[in-house]
Amino acid sequence: MTQSLSFRPYDVRQEHEMNEPLDFNRWAQLKPVAKVFKAMITNVIRLTEMEKLFHLRIIDDTERERFSFLPGQFVMIEVPGYGEVPITVCSSTSNKGFIEVCVRKVGTVTSVLHRAGRGAKVGIRGPFGTHFPLERMKGHSILLIAGGLGLAPLRAPIFYVTENRSEFKDVHILYGTKSPDQELFDYQYESWRRIDGVDIRIIVEKPDERWKGPVGLITELLDDVTVDPNETYAIVCGPPVMFKFVCQRLNQMGIPMDRMFVSLERRMHCGMGKCCRCNVGSTYTCTDGPVFDYWTVMNLKEAI
Numbered sequence: 244m245t246q247s248l249s250f251r252p253y254d255v256r257q258e259h260e261m262n263e264p265l266d267f268n269r270w271a272q273l274k275p276v277a278k279v280f281k282a283m284i285t286n287v288i289r290l291t292e293m294e295k296l297f298h299l300r301i302i303d304d305t306e307r308e309r310f311s312f313l314p315g316q317f318v319m320i321e322v323p324g325y326g327e328v329p330i331t332v333c334s335s336t337s338n339k340g341f342i343e344v345c346v347r348k349v350g351t352v353t354s355v356l357h358r359a360g361r362g363a364k365v366g367i368r369g370p371f372g373t374h375f376p377l378e379r380m381k382g383h384s385i386l387l388i389a390g391g392l393g394l395a396p397l398r399a400p401i402f403y404v405t406e407n408r409s410e411f412k413d414v415h416i417l418y419g420t421k422s423p424d425q426e427l428f429d430y431q432y433e434s435w436r437r438i439d440g441v442d443i444r445i446i447v448e449k450p451d452e453r454w455k456g457p458v459g460l461i462t463e464l465l466d467d468v469t470v471d472p473n474e475t476y477a478i479v480c481g482p483p484v485m486f487k488f489v490c491q492r493l494n495q496m497g498i499p500m501d502r503m504f505v506s507l508e509r510r511m512h513c514g515m516g517k518c519c520r521c522n523v524g525s526t527y528t529c530t531d532g533p534v535f536d537y538w539t540v541m542n543l544k545e546a547i
């Protein structure tokens with residue numbers, strides 16, 4: 244069930260929207276995505292002190308078969324009795340048996356989820372939101388840039404690009420963390436590095452005694468990357484402060500702002516354009532985003 248949601252509540256300032264048929268809740272469109280899929284945690288992998296990777300398997304065979312998502316989309320995960328949290332799906336879109344989500348323990352719901360083990364049941368709604376336009380990126384070089392937890396939302400695009408390697412030119416994966424012990428998915432770097440035409444570089448701010456790689460900020464990795472700016476797209480995931488510096492640097496390299504894509508985070512409740520919790524001006528992060536091109540973000544007041 245792949246859906247790119249094109250609806251949102253009427254904007255009363257837009258006259259043409261008021262002329263649409265009177266269906267304020269747009270229930271017909273919302274119904275399919277309002278459904279909660281019952282899912283079981285089938286595996287839990289501790290990635291760092293703060294992050295765990297969960298394998299979630301939708302219990303009903305037919306629903307599991309039908310479920311699909313696009314890289315960059317998120318699901319609402321319900322922990323019964325505690326609440327729901329938006330989390331980006333970080334597995335390969337070609338993986339049909341289960342989805343993977345990487346969850347950082349920050350508060351109430353994520354802490355309970357971190358205590359859950361194999362066999363625990365959760366609810367899943369979605370997938371929601373916009374996705375990284377990887378189809379449009381085909382035939383170009385790709386810069387996949389992440390900081391910290393940003394490697395989680397970047398992982399589905401990485402899988403997509405590496406699984407469809409021949410459809411893209413050079414692929415550069417750049418990842419920065421505070422320290423080596425905060426690196427996510429370190430067990431996968433070698434397999435990505437072995438793919439022809441894929442360059443992966445990792446930088447840390449505070450090395451430990453075993454670290455042999457570069458030390459500094461993620462922007463410094465871009466000093467050694469050569470791409471044709473007119474033939475390149477970039478996906479940047481991480482904390483908002485990183486967007487500013489990385490996207491400025493990409494712009495200096497000549498990459499247009501509408502060819503850089505970022506994923507914005509806001510507190511969310513419904514995930515489908517009904518509750519107005521996630522808005523930036525008249526833009527809803529859950530339906531108009533979370534993936535935006537950087538040009539749009541620059542023109543959205545208080546987006547970052």
Ligand SMILES: Cc1cc2nc3c(=O)[nH]c(=O)nc-3n(C[C@H](O)[C@H](O)[C@H](O)COP(=O)(O)OP(=O)(O)OC[C@H]3O[C@@H](n4cnc5c(N)ncnc54)[C@H](O)[C@@H]3O)c2cc1C
Binds near residue numbers: 328331332346351508
């Ligand atoms: C589209 C989207 C995708 C996301 N993907 C992931 C993911 O892949 N992995 C992951 O670990 N987290 C992700 N998050 C963030 C995650 O949803 C929050 O960490 C989670 O909702 C916190 O819930 P809680 O009940 O544990 O914390 P709470 O008890 O609700 O809050 C704990 C603290 O975290 C802050 N906080 C909560 N939610 C957010 C938020 N959305 N943005 C900024 N600060 C917040 C609160 O202000 C508070 O300080 C995503 C958020 C969005 C909007």
Ligand code: FES
Binds near residue numbers: 519
């Ligand atoms: S409108 Fe409810 S989360 Fe976006």
